[in-house]
Amino acid sequence: GTDAGSKGTLSKREEGWEALLENLEEVFEGLDTDGSGSIDLSEIQQAARLFRVGLSDIELASLFLEADLDGDGTVDFEEFSLLVREAYSRARDRGPEYELLQGLSAMFESAERRR
Incomplete structure (x- = not known):
C-alpha cells in the first residue's frame, strides 16, 4: 500500500524521469560522443x-x-534541455515523447551504475 505520509505518489518511471531532468547536462554529455558541445542526428540514433x-x-x-x-x-x-522538458510535459503512455524519456532514463541509469 502507499504511505499517507509520502509526498505525492511518483511512479518508479516518473522518479526516473525526475532524476533525468535533474541530470540533463550529464545525459547530454553522454550523447555528445565527439565532445563537440552539440549533438547531431547520428549521435542520437547511435544512442x-x-x-x-x-x-x-x-x-x-x-x-x-x-x-x-x-x-x-x-x-x-539549451535545445536539448527544451526538448526533454517539452517531452516531459507532453508524455502520455507510449508515443514518441514517452519513448524518448524512457530511453534517456535508461541511458542515465546505466551511466550512474558505471560510476
Whole structure:
C-alpha cells in the first residue's frame, strides 16, 4: 500500500524521469560522443540503438528537427534541455515523447551504475 505520509505518489518511471531532468547536462554529455558541445542526428540514433529506444529513425529525426531550433543541424544543450522538458510535459503512455524519456532514463541509469 502507499504511505499517507509520502509526498505525492511518483511512479518508479516518473522518479526516473525526475532524476533525468535533474541530470540533463550529464545525459547530454553522454550523447555528445565527439565532445563537440552539440549533438547531431547520428549521435542520437547511435544512442537510441544502444538503449533500444522504441522510436523509428523517422520519429527520432522528427524529434531532432523539432529540437534543432536554429536549424544548424545540431542540437546544443539549451535545445536539448527544451526538448526533454517539452517531452516531459507532453508524455502520455507510449508515443514518441514517452519513448524518448524512457530511453534517456535508461541511458542515465546505466551511466550512474558505471560510476
